[in-house]
Amino acid sequence: MDKYKHRVSFRLEKRKDKEGNYATELPINADITFGGKRIWYYTGYKIAPSKWDEKAQRVKRNNFNSDNISSTDINLRLGKIEAAVDTAFGQLELLDEAVTPATVREELKRVLNEEKGTRLTIHQTYQLLIDEREKEIKESLSTAQWTVSTLKKHKTMLRHLTDFRCGLYFEDVNDDLLAKFELFLVGKGLANGYVSKSMRDIQTFLNWATRKGYNKSTAYKTYQPRFRDETKSDSTVNLFALTEEELLAIMTFPTHRSAIDRARDVFLFSCFTGLRFSDVMNLRWSNIKGDIIDITAKKTSHRQRFALATEALRIIAKYPKSPDETDPCVFPQISNQKYNAHLKEVGKLAGMTGDWITEKQSGREKTREVRPKYELLTSHVARRTFVTMCLRKGMSPEDIRAVTGHTTADMMMKYVKFDDESKREKMSILNANRQQECETVFDYGVSTEERMKLGIPEQSAYFELFEGDTSSVTAHLALLFHFRKDFDRRATYMKRLPNNKFNEVIEVIIGMEIS
Secondary structure (H helix, E strand, O other): OHHHOOEEEEEEOOOEOOOOOEOOOEEEEEEEEEOOEEEEEEEEEEEOHHHEEOOOOEEOOOOEOOOOOEHHHHHHHHHHHHHHHHHHHHHHHHHOOOOOHHHHHHHHHHHOOOOHHHOOOHHHHHHHHHHHHHHHHHHOHHHOOOOHHHHHHHHHHHHHHHHHOOOOOHHHOOHHHHHHHHHHHHHOOOOHHHHHHHHHHHHHHHHHHHHHOOOOOOHHHHOOOOOOOHHHHOOOOOOOOOOHHHHHHHHHOOOOOHHHHHHHHHHHHHHOOOOOHHHHHHOEHHHEEOOEEEEEOOOOOOEEEEEOOHHHHHHHOOOOOOOOOOOOEOOOOOOHHHHHHHHHHHHHHOOOOOEEEEEEEEOOEEEEEEEEHHHHOOHHHHHHHHHHHHHHOOOOHHHHHHHHOOOOHHHHHOOOOOOHHHHHHHHHHHHHHHHOOOOOHHHHOOOHHHHHHHOOOOHHHHHHHHOOOHHHHHHHHHHHHHHOOOHHHHHHHHOOOOHHHHHHHHHHHHHHHHO
């Protein structure tokens, strides 16, 4: 019968990585076509493209893959699969069963003695990873690969997968399945930002399963999430930094409750240092020498060394080291969840009752909600406040990044939240510069590649960072034309530089020539 007619062929799965390059070895897949349908079946082997005979659909003779499997053994496997496909269709025809991708795949696995019942499902394998990481946390939290919050996040992801579809196997994972799972999460009303992070969590698990040998398909590696969170680019919603008045109010409101006072101290210390909550909690007296703090960030493992502001020194003076303790933490320990709960009360007592707009995007739909500002006061507001406050005071972006540990200006600008008055001041500077016909690299069509070489952010963030700093703007112009080998224009802008900035540009140019 026509419905049992079929064809099997073998091909290399030519998928590129995120950089657009092919892997050294590619998976060998069996393509099975029947009745206008097609399914693929992973053969279990990979081979370098140079060792594959596309016409013969076999590995070239006298070759081996990276696992030292010979072409003879691999080709025997391909022949076995080819024969098993014929047997599987013959069996379906004998039983007069419907021919669908599911029935063909199941019958093929049965013929090859690779039934699903003999292997772990995705859910079972994910649980193995979670159990492994949970054991690490219980035995030694300080050396565990995951934090408690990361463990909780992956447990939630496993529940989402269970709700989505039970009984999944690794060969079921492809672009279509991942797209359906992403839509499933969006359909639950989850925000795009959360969904995007969830898809990265799934990839983390699949990478682990691949390294451990549970998964042999790499189809998931090229998947790109369909939905992005457009609210992140809107500085008027969701995230805010404290104004000078709000910061002062938090510093001075009276309280006799020790828990609230400690939460306030931790928050203010973050406001005056830019440290993450996790780093403040891990801060020990051995990290502080006089007015110098020297720590390694828990999240990035980057070393941060800088002088403490007077206000930060005043705060830690309230928590002196006990003589009988060897190397105690500076601040009393508190969970992030409890700390954020206390901060809501701190904000309320400080009079932060004004409204703030929060926006949520799920799929293509955006919803806005007006909430009291104190409800949105969290540990991360302190880090944004530090960056914004430093920029308000005229501190250079490079110096701020040296303190916060941000590796690029773009990353740091995500934390900048100027209030309306600050924006008004910035725009007045912008207007003045425009009236003076102040040029920037954006007047000369700077490309993304050139912008990355210069180490500067996109245009909107650039004006926030460098308005009024004409020497830096001129230095960027000089370097831009150096990149373009337009040395006459480079000289024009070099002549306008003050001595210190001129020397900086010369050092950059010399460094480029040496490298």
